Amino acid sequence: MRLKLAGMASLLALTTALAGCGASDSGSGDSAQGGKKEKLTLYTPNGAEINNPIIKEFQDRTGIEVEMISGGTGDLLKRVQAEASSPQGDVFWAGGADSLEAYSKYFEPYRTAEYDSLLPQYTDKNDIYTPFAALPMIIMYNKDLVKAGEEPKGWADLTDPKWKGKIAYADPSKSGSSFTQLATFLTAFGKEDGKGWEFVKKFYQNLDGKILSGSGLVYKSVADKEFALGVTMEEAAERYIMGGANVGIIYPSEGTSSVPDAAALIKGAKHPDAAKKFIDFLVGKDVQELIGKEFNRRSVRKDATPLQGLPQSDEIKLLDYDFAWAASNKTDIIGRFQNIVTGVE
Template sequence: MIKFRIAALSIMVVMSLMLSACGTSSNNAGTGKTNNAGGSSTTSEATATATDSSTNAGGTDTVKLSGKVVIYSPNNADINNPIVKEFQERTGVQVELIAGGTGELLKRVEAEKDNPLGDVFFGGDTASLGAYSDYFEPFETKEKANLNPAYLPASKLYTPFTLLPMVIMYNKELVAAGEEPASWKDLLDPKWKGKIAFADPGKSSSSFTQLATMLTAFGKDDEKGWEFVQKLVANLDSKLLSSSGSVYKGVADKEFAIGITLEEAALRYVEGGAPVGIVYPSEGTVVTPDGMAVIKGSKNMDNAKAFIDFAAGQDVQALLQKEFFRRSVRTDAGAISGLPDISSIKTVDYDYGWVTANKTAINERFAKVVTGQ
């Protein structure tokens, strides 16, 4: 087990990525509504119109574009908003941001396959993107040389965005010192019955990754993994949350003593001074990338690719590390102060191919466990 604590710091209101920003724009990211973040937009295909001497996220000249890009994203609004705003101001592209859960948005992409209304899928676990591979266009970002090759798919289906370790979060006012869970197995202790926050894997991509991680840790091929999951579900006491955001918020607000969540989500509460702690389970966890993908048949293909290049670039990745404690996928990124190095976190042998191929079957079986079938 590795326990992690960092001192509370003041949250920066003005983010470093936005120093060059001028003007303001209304943003409804996170509401599930369409967002014309930079004002009115056209429906024309993006075209390059000029280059100037300003610097983009990858450190090269920004290409000025026209038109719009429609982004489907399960990311939190506080992550999306500064990235979208700066992309608009640097490129001239108007962004329409559609927020929702990963599963919900992927089903939308599938339903729109004959007339795609979105251009980019921004966020979500890569297994989920892989399960919907028929609806995405292979694309190789110009930032490829700067990205960790371990997280680049041979299929070019997606571009990795950030690295996300899965952790156990606990509330120090509800969990006595010395009684913190040290492992996934500790979650089965009867004293935690009904006190564990966990999201529905069918609705939350991060929760699905956590489920697949636990199955792997205890035995995905010999039923021992599912034996563990059955016991865990019993200890949840029928409390299955509808979103990943409800997990870390529930722990921080003392609705739950323990939560299964993302490292970066828990860390933001630690950084904000909440009485919470983090555990990297002793059996091992997974450090997985979330992804960005171009929607097949995109009506604004050039702008879609430009946005992915931008989000994989040095400026955005530095912002994510500094302000949101998200680990960069870039090889030239520095370490995040106070965080354990990736190499020190014990991981399970996470089989991405198996997870992607069995995503539907895993979710269906989990639903049966929950309903007692």
């Protein structure tokens, strides 16, 4: 069965389609006995343009009613942590995999039925998370504010004084993608010898005190000409390009990361069977084809159709991003960044 969605017009028309799917569950399991529908509570930092068509299709296919709780990756992960003794959510979808790994004790291992079809570089050997899409980190720029030929070529150019106060960047304590970007900076310039932090300090100084509260504000503010540059995800910038915005993408010359965002089963979930069905659905071939065709997101499947209009994965210079290091050191990395922001360091 193929997704019944064709074209961006159909997708955008669904952005208010979930108004009736937020009922809370008073049952104790996934059974639909006694006329009760199966339910699923989903914690998600995704934008509505991605969530709504995928969730609607899942509901239509399965009859499972989805309650969606939205927020930033950091805030939602803290919520999962706070609710550990009595979980209120079933699935976390789709913060950066390194952020989910950092909270692995609050997730239940699950190996999706689609596992053998997934690209091995994105899967988790411990099955804490299931990858959803690979997300190269890039520099987005507004072509009305950046003259042709003056575009930055790499991360290092973000410390050029001419960009002071003109760079959009989200708070890494709230945004999973922003944390990945921070860890990418450290990897690019030296996470062991301190040179990475020297770059981060200069980068922060060039932000001129402007840190945005969420990753969605980064690409929106660049498209709206509030900032000339933004550090963001490839797919977010590409969506604006597809929509006609006068923006462009720069793949940093030093190299970048391509960490997947992911889904994870919350430990102690009240609806584990529905949660597993949803995770399997996300990495099924038709959903993975949809995210490539409609959102230009890079699929995590071996059999995915290559993206059109974007460099192929082997054409992007990638850093040796140490996923385990980023996950295990997340608290310390964010803490040190906050010290730089507050002037302690």
